[in-house]
Amino acid sequence: MSTITIVGAGMMGSAMSVPARANRHTVRIVGTPLDREIIEHARATGEHLTLKRRLPDEISYYQIEELDSALAGADLLVCGVSSFGLDWFIENIIPKIPESLPVLSVTKGMMNIGEGRLISYPEVFEASTKKKISFNAIGGPCTSYELADRDPTVVTFCGRDISTLRWIKSLFETDFYHISLSTDVRGVECAVALKNAYALGVCLAIGLSYRRQGREFEHYNSQAALFGQSVREMSRLLDLCGGRPDNIMLGAGDLYVTVFGGRTRKIGILLGSGLPFDEAMKKLAGITLESVVIARRTTTAVRELIAAGRAAESDFPLILHVDAIIRCGEPVNIPWRAFETETII
Amino acid sequence: MSTITIVGAGMMGSAMSVPARANRHTVRIVGTPLDREIIEHARATGEHLTLKRRLPDEISYYQIEELDSALAGADLLVCGVSSFGLDWFIENIIPKIPESLPVLSVTKGMMNIGEGRLISYPEVFEASTKKKISFNAIGGPCTSYELADRDPTVVTFCGRDISTLRWIKSLFETDFYHISLSTDVRGVECAVALKNAYALGVCLAIGLSYRRQGREFEHYNSQAALFGQSVREMSRLLDLCGGRPDNIMLGAGDLYVTVFGGRTRKIGILLGSGLPFDEAMKKLAGITLESVVIARRTTTAVRELIAAGRAAESDFPLILHVDAIIRCGEPVNIPWRAFETETII
Numbered sequence: 170m171s172t173i174t175i176v177g178a179g180m181m182g183s184a185m186s187v188p189a190r191a192n193r194h195t196v197r198i199v200g201t202p203l204d205r206e207i208i209e210h211a212r213a214t215g216e217h218l219t220l221k222r223r224l225p226d227e228i229s230y231y232q233i234e235e236l237d238s239a240l241a242g243a244d245l246l247v248c249g250v251s252s253f254g255l256d257w258f259i260e261n262i263i264p265k266i267p268e269s270l271p272v273l274s275v276t277k278g279m280m281n282i283g284e285g286r287l288i289s290y291p292e293v294f295e296a297s298t299k300k301k302i303s304f305n306a307i308g309g310p311c312t313s314y315e316l317a318d319r320d321p322t323v324v325t326f327c328g329r330d331i332s333t334l335r336w337i338k339s340l341f342e343t344d345f346y347h348i349s350l351s352t353d354v355r356g357v358e359c360a361v362a363l364k365n366a367y368a369l370g371v372c373l374a375i376g377l378s379y380r381r382q383g384r385e386f387e388h389y390n391s392q393a394a395l396f397g398q399s400v401r402e403m404s405r406l407l408d409l410c411g412g413r414p415d416n417i418m419l420g421a422g423d424l425y426v427t428v429f430g431g432r433t434r435k436i437g438i439l440l441g442s443g444l445p446f447d448e449a450m451k452k453l454a455g456i457t458l459e460s461v462v463i464a465r466r467t468t469t470a471v472r473e474l475i476a477a478g479r480a481a482e483s484d485f486p487l488i489l490h491v492d493a494i495i496r497c498g499e500p501v502n503i504p505w506r507a508f509e510t511e512t513i514i
Numbered sequence: 515m516s517t518i519t520i521v522g523a524g525m526m527g528s529a530m531s532v533p534a535r536a537n538r539h540t541v542r543i544v545g546t547p548l549d550r551e552i553i554e555h556a557r558a559t560g561e562h563l564t565l566k567r568r569l570p571d572e573i574s575y576y577q578i579e580e581l582d583s584a585l586a587g588a589d590l591l592v593c594g595v596s597s598f599g600l601d602w603f604i605e606n607i608i609p610k611i612p613e614s615l616p617v618l619s620v621t622k623g624m625m626n627i628g629e630g631r632l633i634s635y636p637e638v639f640e641a642s643t644k645k646k647i648s649f650n651a652i653g654g655p656c657t658s659y660e661l662a663d664r665d666p667t668v669v670t671f672c673g674r675d676i677s678t679l680r681w682i683k684s685l686f687e688t689d690f691y692h693i694s695l696s697t698d699v700r701g702v703e704c705a706v707a708l709k710n711a712y713a714l715g716v717c718l719a720i721g722l723s724y725r726r727q728g729r730e731f732e733h734y735n736s737q738a739a740l741f742g743q744s745v746r747e748m749s750r751l752l753d754l755c756g757g758r759p760d761n762i763m764l765g766a767g768d769l770y771v772t773v774f775g776g777r778t779r780k781i782g783i784l785l786g787s788g789l790p791f792d793e794a795m796k797k798l799a800g801i802t803l804e805s806v807v808i809a810r811r812t813t814t815a816v817r818e819l820i821a822a823g824r825a826a827e828s829d830f831p832l833i834l835h836v837d838a839i840i841r842c843g844e845p846v847n848i849p850w851r852a853f854e855t856e857t858i859i
Binding site for chain 2: 309310311312315316318320321322323331344347348349350351352353356374378382388389390391392393394396397398400401404413414415417418419421422423425426429430503505506508509510511512513514
């Protein structure tokens with residue numbers, strides 16, 4: 170049995186304790202400074218405050234001041250912070266990680282480093298330190314609630330070294346949590362990086378349909394058209410990032426679960442229903458903030474790619490419209506004609 | 515204004531009258547021998563019996579004996595038959611089509627012609643006649659109900675000649691029916707050929723979730739995992755058929771709309787809930803028959819591809835499981851482990 174230390178007691182990080190405990194590993198969960206209540210509550214009751222589920226038995230909980238004890242003797246560190254916590258993790262946790270301790274990150278997304286260059290979060294971690302730490306990450310469809318409920322899913326762990334990946338897989342593989350492996354880190358991360366922004370785009374169609382015909386009519390043609398366009402644009406981004414094209418199946422699966430997964434869906438429907446962005450955000454009282462931030466970060470990169478002449482506006486009509494809605498408060502007006510293509514072989 | 519004759523008064527063929535009439539073309543709908551009641555009812559009431567909607571005004575309706583008058587002076591023939599009607603269309607209609615009359619087919623699917631060779635329906639039509647008729651077809655997400663309701667969608671017309679395609683597009687393009695064009699006929703048709711079989715596969719997860727936790731729990735992780743696996747297998751088939759890889763966005767969009775579109779969803783959920791195939795079919799009183807036939811026809815081709823050594827069983831674990839359920843009455847037991855891959859770059 171191994172010892173797995175999860176830093177970040179958010180929903181996804183904490184849910185990783187479920188397959189880990191199913192395999193009887195020792196699990197330690199460390200809260201960030203924002204997770205104090207979650208840790209206190211879990212210690213007192215065994216329940217996770219925001220996941221609203223009982224966590225597996227025999228987990229040890231730590232406040233951030235107890236990080237050193239939580240790291241002592243750990244075999245794997247799971248980075249469970251959200252995109253917001255990325256800088257915090259880099260500044261406060263990475264300096265404390267010994268080179269012998271591999272990291273598996275649940276955080277999805279890419280970082281624009283200017284001039285249209287996009288790098289994955291594992292690459293961001295690598296660039297942040299001189300230490301030779303093995304940074305790995307998870308792509309593919311998996312919501313924390315359903316992982317906690319042991320609903321079957323298939324995810325992909327990516328990293329540079331296949332032996333390390335195989336070992337990490339051996340810690341988490343169960344009959345409900347299935348794991349593919351890939352050393353194409355850029356490809357995996359890039360394929361799923363824009364899923365929040367595109368899920369928001371697909372859900373605009375639901376809101377538009379409600380606006381036109383009432384809530385009982387959830388038409389699917391227009392959602393499917395936006396889903397197909399999303400797959401096209403995600404494939405294009407994958408190509409621009411140099412990822413293998415077959416990673417698009419991860420992007421499609423991750424997009425699917427995000428369309429139905431909750432927070433991003435809510436804001437997409439509100440925007441499609443006719444609410445301006447500011448009002449939609451107020452109505453949701455900030456709960457979608459992360460997905461919007463991820464959308465902004467990645468659309469910024471797409472805009473830079475276009476500015477650098479490495480992509481054309483016509484490659485990304487949907488994401489640019491989502492960006493205009495989020496960034497400039499523009500009204501929803503799906504650019505259907507821009508989705509039409511002509512292919513001559 | 516042009517004259518468009520639709521042969522086959524089923525839901526999809528008839529729904530094509532909506533964009534055609536929106537552009538003020540003359541529309542004639544000809545029923546097959548199975549459509550007698552639909553034609554009589556539409557003549558008497560202006561409503562479509564199975565689409566359950568009023569069709570546009572000023573459509574002329576014809577019984578099959580009146581085919582010649584319906585063809586006289588037509589500029590485009592829409593083949594509106596289902597997969598069941600394919601042979602009927604080849605034997606009874608193609609011999610009457612002059613070479614000057616282009617055909618646009620709504621029927622999706624591919625035909626296995628033995629030894630693992632797959633050809634698209636337009637190619638089947640071409641092979642059936644010595645005449646040089648322009649056979650074109652429609653791919654991409656579009657349900658008949660929602661087309662009739664003028665919900666926006668984006669489809670792809672495919673055919674060998676781009677000028678003919680552009681002209682056909684000019685007949686149907688409206689602000690709710692958007693049309694991409696492609697001369698990659700094999701690629702377009704192949705990308706969407708297996709969508710019924712895969713939609714059934716994705717919906718198994720919904721039934722499994724109902725069985726485990728009751729109808730209020732429609733978990734999405736497992737649906738998304740099956741959706742991603744479907745995209746992977748559809749991409750593989752596309753590659754085997756020599757279609758361009760970017761057609762996968764059509765397959766993904768078409769799969770999305772089929773998962774939510776009705777009949778295939780129903781049988782997938784029943785099977786996932788634990789009913790054996792025969793009982794599920796009885797419960798639905800035959801309404802899903804077409805999707806099952808398409809699934810059988812295309813999975814037969816996949817089995818032949820494997821037998822011919824052109825593909826491996828491990829390329830198609832999901833569709834082979836769907837096939838075993840449909841063909842052999844096997845119980846649902848998703849082969850999750852078979853979906854796991856290892857990618858080393």
